[in-house]
Amino acid sequence: MELSSNQLEFLERCKEARKAAFSFKDPLIVFHYDADGITSGAITISAFLKENRKHRTHPTKKLDDALIGQLQKEKEIIFVDLGGGNKRVNELQDVVIIDHHQTEGIEKLQANPLLFGIDGGLELSASGTASLVFDHEFGLGVVGAVGDMQYPLTGMNRHLLEKGISAGELELRNELRLYGRYSRPLVDFLTYSDDPFIPSLTYNPGNCEKFFSDLGIELQEGDSWRTYSSLSFEEKKRIISALAKLLVDKGMGWAASELVGEAYLLNDRESQPSTYDAAEFSTVLNACGRHSRADVGIALCLKKEGSYETGLELLRKHKLAIREGVVFAKKNLNDFGPFFFLDARGLIEDSIVGIVCGMVSGGKTKPILGAALSESGIKVSSRGTKKLVDEGLNLGKVMSSASEEV
Template sequence: MELSSNQLEFLEKCREAKKVALSFKDPLIVSHYDADGITSGAITTSAFIKQNKKHRSFPTKKLDDSVIEQVQHEKEIIFVDLGGGNKRVNELKDVVIIDHHQTEGIKKLQANPLLFEIDGGTELSASAACSLVFDHHFDLGVTGAVGDMQYPLHGLNRFVLQKGEELGEIEAKTELTLYGRYSRPLVDFLAYSDEPFIPSLAHNPENCEKFLFDCGIKPKEGETWRRYSDLSFQEKKSLVSAVSNLLVDKGMQWAASSLVGETYLLKKRAAQPSTYDAAEFSTVLNACGRHSKPEVGISLCLKEPGSYEKALGLLRQHKLAIRSGVSFAKSNINDFGPFFFIDARGFVEDSIIGIVCGMVSGGRKKPIIGAAISESGIKISSRGTKSLVDSGLNLGKALSKAAGRVGGIGGGHRIAAGANIPEDSFNEFLVCFSELLRQ
């Protein structure tokens, strides 16, 4: 892959970040708690393990002023998947930032693609940036990018994929993109698909079994349930065609058009079904973070004993919470003019409101924002689409401005962003956000 001058300059900044980071004696590695942040934290942690150097891990939900005050006594800090959005990092001592969110006024060393006119929301995740900085674990870089909804991979994400392929870490294949190709029995694979929900099959195992037989596919081989990965090429072709036709018949053309796409197999993680596919692995990692156990996700990335079983337990909780949240959201979407709004306060956890918004945003012609109760007030999450971004949408800037005007803090990417605002500023925030989107 031929790189542009901007991309080459960014890689030079990555080399500088690596040199400074690995010169630290005992840094605190501060990482975000989602899949991209967990993989970023693991890639960075692994670099210090390889060098047999001291280090400490500090995963966090957000980098607000309270976290800055918690870490202000630290002599050395490496921020990954955050750090570029809070100017108070300038108050800290020795700092390296590896981030991909919108940033302004940061004086510390920062490897951030946006500073090189590379879109951090679509072309490079934080984890992929970390894999370029430390020159290893490209499989985790791709996993974090997929978990950050940067799909399909292009730009420097694609460069990371190619490096992973060259090292035998990753295999890219065109496949059905539903969750659970390697980890779920066929009936569950269809019945509990979240992206998309499949009408008449969702939560109906009996219908799914009949549907499979109608496609000429046996759900079982003897007493063993078959998985999608067990099917022959012809069986896969029949199933994809039948699901696509069903979605089109139900008016879900947008879902049918994205049924098949590029998938990423992690060849050195094939021993565990839920870590073999990058999309499935990222979901497991999200489950760890969203249920307050990001350290389990980091351990899983590092293949530490016992971490897989712990992560699967968190995944079960996560799936139930997501299913409940999506069900609530679909019944409670309101049209607020320039955006759709889901008031999920008291119904959906703040840790998953962004995921829920993303799962109900498909095919919509306006961005979606959701609200949930958080420890510090109200958590706002927003999701757009590529076509909206191409038309000028920048949710990161809009949320940053709207939250700032009401005493909160916000930011993120053009296609997805979040904010935290005081509870008594909720209505004022909605008015302000609406005005900004209309501009």
């Protein structure tokens, strides 16, 4: 793609950030604990490892005053996926910031697409920014972007994708967009697909088994459970057509039109199904972070021995916690008129309450707000369907306005 003048200026800033980062003798790399933070942290760590440069790491949920206080003693810090939104970083010593969040009043060197008129919420995440700063690991850059809900890839993310394809790191395909194409047996693949929520199939394994039976699709090949990715082209066509018809019949034509879309595959991870597809990889990383094991996520990104198995175990625990949360939420949603409310205080972890709200929002005509206990008090998360967002719902603005009133 041909880059605009502001995009080219941003890439120059990325070069400045890289030069400044590599001028540090032994920096502390501070990164966020979600998928975008872990991938951007791993990209930065990998760059230092390639150059055989000393560094230390510190994952965190948030950059608050307590952490700022702890960092006062540090001579060199690289903030990744945070830092741009806290003016107190100006109190610290030598700092480089790689971020994509809203920023104002920061006096430190910062590679942030927002400073150059590039939408950090849609067109480039922290992982993508880190990939462009260090000019490597474009696959991880895409994983972080997808994990940060930047789909499909547009703007600078498209530039990132093209660099990854040219480098042989990535492959672009058009696929059925449901989660688990490579890692889940067929019945689980449909049962736990909730984006979109599929009436009569989502969370109904018996109906899902019948769905495949009616289509004449075998669930097993020998002793092995078949996955969607293992099916023939004709079998995939039958599934897509049947799902589209079901959604249209249920008045969800908008969802039917979005069943097929772009999939981003990491060529060097085909032997590990849960990290082959960028969307599935990001889910594993989120599980690592939300269970306070960002170290496992970093190791997985860096392909360290044993990290894949540990990551899958964390993913299993993560999915179990979410499923239990979904069961609770479906029984305890309160209708508050303009929105549904879920009081999950002491019952669902604050790290997954937003995910749970998102999973039960499918098919709902109103957004869901969920409350959970956190270290600092009460965390409120909100979720709405893509259809509501397309119709103008801006939950970020709603939550910001509400917090100002508290």
